[in-house]
Amino acid sequence: MDKKKFKTVDEYFQNIPRHTLERMEIIRKALKETASLAEEVISYNMPALKYHGILMYYAAYEKHIGFYAVPSTHETFKEELSNYKAGKGSVQFPNDEPLPLDLIKRMAAYRYKEKLDASKE
Template sequence: MADTVDGYLAGFDGEVRSRLETMRELVLATAPDAVESMAYGMPAYKLDKKPLVYFAGFDKHVGFYATPNGHEAFAEEFARYKQGKGSVQLPHTEPLPIDLVRRVVEFRVAAVRGS
């Protein structure tokens, strides 16, 4: 199991790695104060020492985790994707929903900072 995000990303190649790198860049660009680490075996981002978002790579999708409230706030837009408790699967057969991910991260930043 990788202990850094760079190490985690190195475990992937091709399109999956590219999608994961896009997720990383998107999170860091949207929340530049976020602290990047590994948690639960996946890239994790905290803001003000509170969980912001996580993501993970799988054979057929990117898992995106915006708990505790990011999924409820975007339930209508996430409805078209397969979901689990606190997770959404962004399939590799479709373009990454960059604008949606950005808005979710912005929402989580506001939630963490109480604005």
Template sequence: MQTEKFKTVAGYINSVSGIQKKQLQQIRNIIKQAAPADAEEVISYNIPAIKAQTVLVYYAAYAHHIGFYPTGAPIKAFANALTGYKTSEGAVQFPLEHPLPEELIKQMVRYRIKDAEEKAAAKRSRPVK
């Protein structure tokens, strides 16, 4: 999977099997439910992502977990809810042996959307140099 260059999210998902494929399909559906209607699926950094003006979140399959990359703000905001999961500044690992936390993922996607909108508004309101 790592050496192939993916062109579509479906191609990425179809490159894995078993529980990885099942959980990729699940997280894809969870994210799409929370994403804006005009959001599009893209491949960025050779992994699936959801984009609405900017990339909102990424996700990927690994040997023992699904990586979810909503950037740093949601990770900080949901730190208490993420207790028990391995996290880093902008990522969380959901172990394959456990069900995906659907509501938590949706909440994090919605938070990321709001964060991206606020950043875009702040950027637009900056004076031109």
């Protein structure tokens, strides 16, 4: 992706390379369904979901999809993420491997529940 500054998630998606667009659309739909009250925003020039703060970010790259659901989420799912290149709060899902959609949904649901619970306190 180029260094353009995106104002909306739709604008970001219009600039995704074709080979990652379908995967990103699948993730976008799953995240919207999982975190139904969350708002789509651009943060750090990436698509993100926001509900009482940022829930997660995701981004298209040449060889992978980056998924960033904060360290607490990644720690909870660290065993399942161990097959992927990952950092403290990030994971890379290679574009030449099947998309782990069930895992992405469960991570999103976990993070969303964290924010829902925190908003009730």
